[in-house]
Amino acid sequence: MNVYKIIPALVAIFFFLACAKKEEYLFRDTSLPIEQRVEDLVSRLTLEEKVLQMASTTPAIERLGIPPYDWQNECLHGVGKLAEYKVTVYPQPIGMAATWDENSILKMADYTAEEGRAVYNDTSAKKKFGSYYGLTYWSPNINIFRDPRWGRGHETFGEDPYLTGTLGKAFVRGLQGDDPDYLKASACAKHYAVHSGPESLRHEFNTEVSTYDLWDTYLTSFKDLVVDAKVTGIMCAYNAYAGRPCCGNDLLMIDILRNKWKFTGYVTSDCGAIDDFYTYHKTHPDTISAAVDAVMHGTDLDCIRDIAFKTLVEAVKQGRIEERKIDEAVKRLFTIRFRLGFFDPQDKVKYSNITIDALDRQEHKDHALKMAQQSIVLLKNENQTLPLRKNLRKIAVVGPNATTEIGLLGNYHGYPSKIVNLLEGIRRKVSPQTEVYYQKMVDYIDIDSFVSEDRRDEFTYNGNTGYYAEYYNNLDFSGTALSELQKDIDLSYMGETEIAKGIKSTSFSVRYTTLFRPKETKVQTLNIDTDKRIKLIINNEVKIDALEGKTKPNGLYTSTFEKGKEYKIVIEAVMKGRHGKLFFNLGRIENPSLNSLAMGVKDADVIIFAGGISPELEGEQNGVDCEGFQDGDRTTIKLPKIQTMLLKELKKTGKPVVFVMMTGSAIAIDWEDKNLPAILNAWYGGQSAGTAIADVLFGDYNPSGRLPVTFYKDDKDLPPFTDYSMKDRTYRYFKGESLYSFGHGLSYTTFAYDNLQVPEKVTTTGTISVKVNVTNTGQRDGEEVIQLYISHLLEDNHNLVRSLKGFKRIALKKGESQSVEFVLTPKDISRWNDSGEQTVSPGNIQLSIGGCQPEKKFEGTNKFLIKTIKIEGNKNKLVSN
Known part of the structure; x- marks a missing residue:
């Protein structure tokens, strides 16, 4: 055999195989557009392989070198779930909303994505691919907190669509990053749509709302995140809307999300929601019908429970769905993974060099403390009870939340390296000569009768x-x-x-x-x-x-x-x-009387009662059944009566009682407001909550949080929980007198407003410049949250009282003034009509600007200014994309 004749042939064969190899792995060619790479990859998959990639836990495709991937992860307020990594835990979202600071939230989300990348990089290197290791985060929750009884409301940014949308956009932009080539992490807006309890009915409930309420309240924040922030994921809700399950709803999923808003990202079901089609909603006869309908409506991923999507292989074979619909879903899913850089060399993805040194690093801890400080709302401060002196002789700290940890971490939380509770925060703050006495006295709903040994x-x-x-x-x-x-x-x-x-x-x-x-x-x-x-x-x-x-x-x-x-x-x-x-x-x-417990601390200079409720009581369908709570929801908005009973006894001591309330929702504390000199709302404040609360109590931080929800006086102020109509709900439609209004929050200093500059009239297509001067008129430096509201002075305003249309947080030293400007666009002064159209109509609008809503109890003060503006011209219908 002539070896010299064989060598050219071998070279030719080798070259052919090398080219074939390159062609086979075209999807790994980083010079090509992602669309082309995804197209190449999906074209190489079998039907069975495609369907397996549509479950939240996906297997590897070894012949193509694709590792397994689990889509399920959470970062509601920091990287969640994994006890094996110590991460930064920020305030629960309702507390983040109380900061009214989109820049703080953007930074928090950026830090969270950094820590998430650190976990992903570490686990990937160790070939660990389980739940909560990935970079597809099912956050934020932007449902509207329409009713304070909803147990998951503390996962949201509150009751207002504008505030929710603004803060939600900051969250998405911070998490997804600004790199032109790669996502830092993938955000997912949930739960789409018209979803806010009751928890016990969430798998079977059918919501019915007017077209006006749908667009004016329930879809607004989703549109903000999809159209403006370019969120990459959507989670469709368990419940049905207008008789159709949300994950298979023509209007929500096709007409609005895909067609009007041009959403190109992926949609995941809530966990088990596809199985709900036939098990609870009874809208579909069996699993295969549910799976086909969900995919036909653009649901790409089945969060595993019974794995409804596993039937899709048989559905294609039976001709009940075309394989191209499967391809569309799988392409959307792989597009996210490509945008995250999963199939590219590490040296091309700048986020690949983030190590576990990023976890809970000092800069992140500092920001968690800052956000906890910003979130605290001073509800009442009679006769300047606060701030307290650090050199008091004796401070009594009592109540169920003084030493809690879960009451600081909230739900969907991660595990920080250090948690500072309230008692520890106070002990760190006061002088060495001050005695800090602690006794729990009561639990959330009962007297604390058990004494452990x-x-x-x-x-x-x-x-x-x-x-x-x-x-x-x-x-x-x-x-x-x-x-x-x-x-x-x-x-x-x-x-x-x-x-x-x-x-x-x-x-x-x-x-x-x-x-x-x-x-x-x-x-x-x-x-x-x-x-x-x-x-x-x-x-x-x-x-x-x-x-x-x-x-x-x-x-x-x-x-x-x-x-x-x-x-x-x-x-x-x-x-x-x-x-x-x-x-x-x-x-x-032991069964001591409440009076004897209270009299035991009558020698204290001040009594700090750490009360409220807990995420163990209010949360996601948690099975709890006790006085005031049912399966995660609340059956009353009143403070548990054992706490009010103890507070009454503490008041009899004659010593000032400071109520530090931890909660994820509005609590009716009418007696406490009338009888206690100082009340702080501290939410579930994260890993540094104890330090932050102590900073406020003793004056090292001037409180500046503002309520993102209305605090009602009584249960009778609320419509039925299952009624999704917005009539008499939230500050926007509530006609009664609230205990504390949306936007309320006091300071240790005072602010005054003057020199309001607005035009007398404007056209339906024009913008409105609003300028105002704000002065710190008190004796302390502080931060003010300037709030801009408008009211439409028209007969057909759907009983809308007013709506937030702008806000800014500014810092002013004592005596300092600052001019602040807002620019309102036609969108800001538009209204939704009964046909789901957004229009600007001629007529008058009332504009108010200040540190709170323009309520009667503040009339005659300098807390806000009001001006009426005339809108002229023809009706302007805004184009909604």
Whole structure:
């Protein structure tokens, strides 16, 4: 054989194979447009491979070198969920909204994306591809907080469409970044649309609203994020709208989102929402019909529960859907992954060099503290009770939120390296000579009658201190358990995470076994603190049995336990839902009167009551059933009565009582407002909330937060929870007298407004320049939030009182003045009509500008200025794209 004749042939073959290889992986050619690369990749997939890429947890496509990817992640107020990484936790979104500072939110989102990239880069290098490692974040929640009873309202930016849209756009821009080639992370606006409780009905509820309310309230912020901020993802809601499930709704998904707004990003279902089509809504006969309809309406991704989209392969084979519709969905999904740089060399993606050193770094911690400070709203400050002196002789700190951590972290939270609670913040702040006395006194809805004792060494298993834990990845203790010895029973989680390896928090059962050997004979109480179903067994005898739901899980068991005897204790718990807790300890029951508790602190110079509610009570369909709360929602907006009862007793001491309220929603505190000298609303303030609150209490930070929701006086002020009409809802339509208005917030200084400059008249196509002078007339430096509202003085204004159309946060030193200008466009002075059209009509509008709404109680003050402007010309119909 002539080797010299063979070599040219081999070279030709090698060249052919090299070219073929290059052609095969055309989608990896970074010089090509993303559209062409995506087209090439999808063309190489089988139908089965395409469908598997439409589930939130996608498998690898090994023959093409594509790794697995999990779409599900959260960054509601910092990178969420992963306990294995220490990240920065900012205030809950309702608290961020109280900052009225879009620049702070943009920076927060940018820092969050940086930390998210650090986690993604680290886990990718370690070949870890599970949930909450990716860069497709299902945040922000921009639903309108129309009713304070909704348990998830604290995930939102409040009740106003303009404020929500403005802050939401800042969040998206910060998270997605400004790189022309790559997304820093992908944001997803949820839940589209007309979604805000009740939680117990969310899988089956059908919302019916007028076309006017749909456009004027429920779609406005979504349009802002899609059209203006170019958000890359949308999550369609569980509920139905006008008889059709949102994820398969002609009007919402096709007419508006894809056609009018030209949305080109991806749509994911809420988790299990496609299965709701046939299980709850009953609009579809079976899984395959639901899956086909969802994809035909532009839902690209099925967040896994029962994996409805797995039927799409059979649907194509049966001719019920064309494969090109599958291709469209998969192309949108891969476009996001390409825009994130997943298939490009690391040296081309500038975000690929972010390391875990970015996590919870000092700059991020500082910003979390700043936002917590900005979010605090001073609701009342009679006779300048605040700020307090740091050298007081004795300060009493009482109440259920003084030492809380979950009440600072909120929900969908991450895990910071350090959490500062209120008690710690106060102790750090005061002089060394000041005594800071703490006693919880009451829980959220009950008196705190259980007194725990540290008796850990009396509980052993096989000679070792602790408890033998058996975790099951199901609800019936079946199959093989993951077992381990634990020193304590101390379990708390919010959202979906891993309790132990392979054990998902949303659905598991656990059994703890220990041997109790008392060191003395006496009456003792075993306390199982939980919000789930439990069983307590002592020496093979059942003492508490609430596993079947026949009784509520009363976790207190009191009996005489004798020295020298052994008691085998077994605790079983069924933990179903997104949130849960399970703690066990030993102690005694005491039943002191509220009066005796209050009189115990009468020698203090000031009493700080840390009360309110908790994200353990209000949240996402959490199964809680107790006084005032039902499955995550609230059944009353009143402060839990045990807290008001204690506050009444504390007032009798004659000492000033400062109420620090932590909450994610508006609370009716009419008695407290009339009888307590100072009230702060601190929301769920994040990892540095304790420091921030102490800064405000003692005057190191001048409070500047403003309410993003209306605080009503009573339940009777609210329409039925299930009524989605905006009549008498939010400050925009409420005709009654509120306790604290949207936009309300006090300061330790005062601000005055003068020299308002606006035109007397303007055309329907023109802009309006609004200038005003703002002066700090007090004795402290401070920040003011200037608010601009308009009211249409027309008969057909749909009972709209007024609407926010501009705001600015400025800092002024004492005695300093600043001129501020707003420019209103035709869009700002337009109105939606009953046909879903946005128009500017001739007539008069009333404009007000100041530090609050123009309410009667502030008339005659210099808190705001009002001017009427005449609009002239022909009706101007705005083009809505």
